[in-house]
Amino acid sequence: xxxxxxxxxxxxxxxxxxxxxxxxxxxxxxxxxxxxxxxxxxxxxxxxxxxxxxxxxxxxxxxxxxxxxxxxxxxxxxxxxxxxxxxxxxxxxxxxxxxxxxxxxxxxxxxxxxxxxxxxxxxxxxxxxxxxxxxxxxxxxxxxxxxxxxxxxxxxxxxxxxxxxxxxxxxxxxxxxxxxxxxxxxxxxxxxxxxxxxxxxxxxxxxxxxxxxxxxxxxxxxxxxxxxxxxxxxxxxxxxxxxxxxxxxxxxxxxxxxxxxxxxxxxxxxxxxxxxxxxxxxxxxxxxxxxxxxxxxxxxxxxxxxxxxxxxxxxxxxxxxxxxxxxxxxxxxxxxxxxxxxxxxxxxxxxxxxxxxxxxxxxxxxxxxxxxxxxxxxxxxxxxxxxxxxxxxxxxxxxxxxxxxxxxxxxxxxxxxxxxxxxxxxxxxxxxxxxxxx
Amino acid sequence: xxxxxxxxxxxxxxxxxxxxxxxxxxxxxxxxxxxxxxxxxxxxxxxxxxxxxxxxxxxxxxxxxxxxxxxxxxxxxxxxxxxxxxxxxxxxxxxxxxxxxxxxxxxxxxxxxxxxxxxxxxxxxxxxxxxxxxxxxxxxxxxxxxxxxxxxxxxxxxxxxxxxxxxxxxxxxxxxxxxxxxxxxxxxxxxxxxxxxxxxxxxxxxxxxxxxxxxxxxxxxxxxxxxxxxxxxxxxxxxxxxxxxxxxxxxxxxxxxxxxxxxxxxxxxxxxxxxxxxxxxxxxxxxxxxxxxxxxxxxxxxxxxxxxxxxxxxxxxxxxxxxxxxxxx
Numbered sequence: 001x002x003x004x005x006x007x008x009x010x011x012x013x014x015x016x017x018x019x020x021x022x023x024x025x026x027x028x029x030x031x032x033x034x035x036x037x038x039x040x041x042x043x044x045x046x047x048x049x050x051x052x053x054x055x056x057x058x059x060x061x062x063x064x065x066x067x068x069x070x071x072x073x074x075x076x077x078x079x080x081x082x083x084x085x086x087x088x089x090x091x092x093x094x095x096x097x098x099x100x101x102x103x104x105x106x107x108x109x110x111x112x113x114x115x116x117x118x119x120x121x122x123x124x125x126x127x128x129x130x131x132x133x134x135x136x137x138x139x140x141x142x143x144x145x146x147x148x149x150x151x152x153x154x155x156x157x158x159x160x161x162x163x164x165x166x167x168x169x170x171x172x173x174x175x176x177x178x179x180x181x182x183x184x185x186x187x188x189x190x191x192x193x194x195x196x197x198x199x200x201x202x203x204x205x206x207x208x209x210x211x212x213x214x215x216x217x218x219x220x221x222x223x224x225x226x227x228x229x230x231x232x233x234x235x236x237x238x239x240x241x242x243x244x245x246x247x248x249x250x251x252x253x254x255x256x257x258x259x260x261x262x263x264x265x266x267x268x269x270x271x272x273x274x275x276x277x278x279x280x281x282x283x284x285x286x287x288x289x290x291x292x293x294x295x296x297x298x299x300x301x302x303x304x305x306x307x308x309x310x311x312x313x314x315x316x317x318x319x320x321x322x323x324x325x326x327x328x329x330x331x332x333x334x335x336x337x338x339x340x341x342x343x344x345x346x347x348x349x350x351x352x353x354x355x356x357x358x359x360x361x362x363x364x365x366x367x368x369x370x371x372x373x374x375x376x377x378x379x380x381x382x383x384x385x386x387x388x389x390x391x392x393x394x395x396x397x398x399x400x401x402x403x404x405x406x407x408x409x410x411x412x413x414x415x416x417x418x419x420x421x422x423x424x425x426x427x428x429x430x431x432x433x434x435x436x437x438x
Numbered sequence: 439x440x441x442x443x444x445x446x447x448x449x450x451x452x453x454x455x456x457x458x459x460x461x462x463x464x465x466x467x468x469x470x471x472x473x474x475x476x477x478x479x480x481x482x483x484x485x486x487x488x489x490x491x492x493x494x495x496x497x498x499x500x501x502x503x504x505x506x507x508x509x510x511x512x513x514x515x516x517x518x519x520x521x522x523x524x525x526x527x528x529x530x531x532x533x534x535x536x537x538x539x540x541x542x543x544x545x546x547x548x549x550x551x552x553x554x555x556x557x558x559x560x561x562x563x564x565x566x567x568x569x570x571x572x573x574x575x576x577x578x579x580x581x582x583x584x585x586x587x588x589x590x591x592x593x594x595x596x597x598x599x600x601x602x603x604x605x606x607x608x609x610x611x612x613x614x615x616x617x618x619x620x621x622x623x624x625x626x627x628x629x630x631x632x633x634x635x636x637x638x639x640x641x642x643x644x645x646x647x648x649x650x651x652x653x654x655x656x657x658x659x660x661x662x663x664x665x666x667x668x669x670x671x672x673x674x675x676x677x678x679x680x681x682x683x684x685x686x687x688x689x690x691x692x693x694x695x696x697x698x699x700x701x702x703x704x705x706x707x708x709x710x711x712x713x714x715x716x717x718x719x720x721x722x723x724x725x726x727x728x729x730x731x732x733x734x735x736x737x738x739x740x741x742x743x744x745x746x747x748x749x750x751x752x753x754x755x756x757x758x759x760x761x762x763x764x765x766x767x
Contacts, residue, residue, distance in 0.1 A: 032601050040575055081709070081710075088508070088728065088731070091508055091509055092508045092509065092511075094509070109505060109731075110505075112505045112506050113505050113506070114506075114509050115509050115510055201624075202623075202624060202709070204710070204711060244559055255600075256600045256601040256602075256619075258621065258624055259599070259600055259621060259623045259624045261709060293565060393505065393506070396505075396731065397729075397730045397731060397732075400710070400711065400725070400728065400729045400730055403711070404711040407624070407711060408713070408714065410624075411621070411624040411713060412625075412626045414621060414624065414625070415621065415626075429531075430535075431532045433530065433531035433532065434531060434532060434535075435730075435732060436504055436730070436731075
């Protein structure tokens with residue numbers, strides 16, 4: 001009797017310990033299974049003005065999918081601030097969703113974890129082939145030279161949104177094409193509690209997107225050809241300084257923007273407090289804040305001189321959302337069917353229309369809805385003058401390290417402390433030293 | 439777990455009876471073993487919840503654990519003491535930043551615990567007097583303690599906003615104390631903002647504990663003292679504070695550990711990247727491991743922090759107990 005009890009007790013202990021170690025060790029099944037073919041869990045990123053709005057948009061589409069295939073999709077919309085952590089935790093424990101959205105700049109970093117299903121020819125075959133997608137979007141779906149870790153879902157690019165009436169009031173005829181123009185125009189606008197340009201100084205990713213583009217315009221990159229961090233080149237330093245100077249030296253960005261991280265600059269724009277924002281697909285949010293479509297205009301993001309064009313003047317990163325499949329899904333066939341459904345021409349048209357983004361599926365771009373003046377700017381940018389952020393495994397660390405450096409420099413600028421080439425270089429050097437050595 | 443189902447009590451042979459000796463021995467063994475058996479479930483859970491993750495954490499700190507290995511961290515290559523030497527190399531940026539964060543945390547903890555204790559004790563002493571509205575005030579004082587941490591800190595974050603926040607509205611617009619609206623969530627003031635929220639959140643606990651401690655001091659002591667001509671301050675110094683000593687010993691230790699490790703407050707106030715002036719060590723370690731995906735280094739920093747806290751707690755307990763023994767003699 002006693003022996004059985006002891007045995008039972010130790011069995012419990014061993015199994016609990018095994019469970020604990022299994023949690024730590026993750027699962028090693030590759031390529032998924034079909035153990036639960038009737039359900040899927042989908043983590044969607046927050047695309048619309050709110051999480052509720054996203055649920056409203058996506059639920060009818062998921063019902064459609066259920067009707068077609070009999071597979072029920074459990075939806076969870078995750079705010080951007082949590083998404084990367086959630087994915088990371090899922091990768092570690094192996095307990096993740098079946099299908100998920102990722103920011104396309106994270107593709108290579110998440111690919112390195114080995115948690116995502118690689119999109120080889122066979123898998124692409126199940127969703128109609130690689131050729132259906134726009135090339136620049138595929139370029140930001142995984143490390144260069146390997147199978148993509150995700151499939152493009154929504155594409156976006158940065159553009160300059162400007163408030164027509166505020167421009168008129170300041171006697172400015174049209175949107176600026178170069179940074180010098182922007183600063184000159186900005187000085188005319190920035191007075192009486194009105195400001196020329198909005199920024200999200202405490203938002204690390206936003207900081208990265210802008211300094212990346214400016215670095216490209218200065219002929220620099222944040223990683224060298226071998227994928228090693230190179231944050232302190234003259235071009236990179238000049239780029240970061242130019243961006244922070246918009247607040248510190250040029251005084252066209254309100255100092256309060258240094259603590260913005262929750263899209264407050266869009267609210268200021270909608271309330272006629274700032275005349276310009278550099279944003280990706282702001283239309284839906286501006287409408288939600290009560291600004292009608294004819295009150296604002298869209299122009300390409302300024303360049304150093306001349307006009308943006310193919311091969312030289314980069315003025316946006318390739319922004320967008322990708323869709324990935326978790327490698328150890330219990331419903332691999334269903335997951336691929338779901339990706340196929342979401343990248344079908346019909347769904348691409350419906351969803352991208354709602355979110356104001358551009359379909360990365362070529363055939364869906366034909367819809368006239370994507371030919372409005374605003375979206376045409378973004379489409380042209382994507383086609384001719386956007387570059388993907390470095391597709392290296394340490395990209396997410398770069399976003400944090402350099403993004404934080406820019407945030408601190410903005411804090412200096414806002415407090416009236418001088419931001420010099422030397423202080424920028426020092427901050428970037430510190431950021432570089434924090435990067436993993438391998 | 440039903441290992442201890444058989445009652446050991448009453449099984450022993452009555453005194454003087456000539457029962458078989460081995461039986462008596464098992465009875466005694468059982469009686470001695472019973473408490474341990476009863477402790478076993480708790481011990482096992484403690485092992486699972488605390489010890490196992492701790493051991494895993496220590497193992498991780500010796501590994502080169504980056505995004506390439508998190509799916510199967512057992513396969514990550516060994517790093518020896520690299521993570522540790524990286525963390526304590528105070529000339530290089532990582533070590534320098536850790537040391538800075540450590541000092542910030544120490545200053546923050548000393549100020550926060552001190553203020554929490556002072557406010558809590560003062561309020562508790564005043565609340566001893568019976569006056570109208572005492573119950574109401576007591577309830578109000580406990581509100582911060584009862585509120586969910588996140589909701590409270592998010593509200594503070596709103597109030598600290600530079601352009602639309604209540605704090606600047608009062609300090610700048612209404613009282614005119616500052617020339618221009620100040621930043622509270624970035625730059626140097628962030629330390630003050632963090633401290634304010636931490637004290638606001640922490641002092642009601644001190645208040646509660648000290649109030650409970652005060653109930654145990656016999657009224658006669660005060661009566662005798664006032665007959666002897668002791669004033670209020672003297673009573674406080676000679677009766678209240680010495681009587682509260684055991685309570686304070688635990689209170690300060692708990693507040694210290696909570697404050698030193700506080701993660702929620704800075705995270706909700708500042709997000710992933712705290713300003714340098716308010717870079718508490720918990721956030722710093724979080725950033726080192728979860729944001730830059732350098733879990734090995736993060737674990738090494740956690741182990742160092744654990745060692746530090748163990749040493750401080752040990753020294754504190756030895757010192758305060760010795761003081762008390764001396765006082766008892």
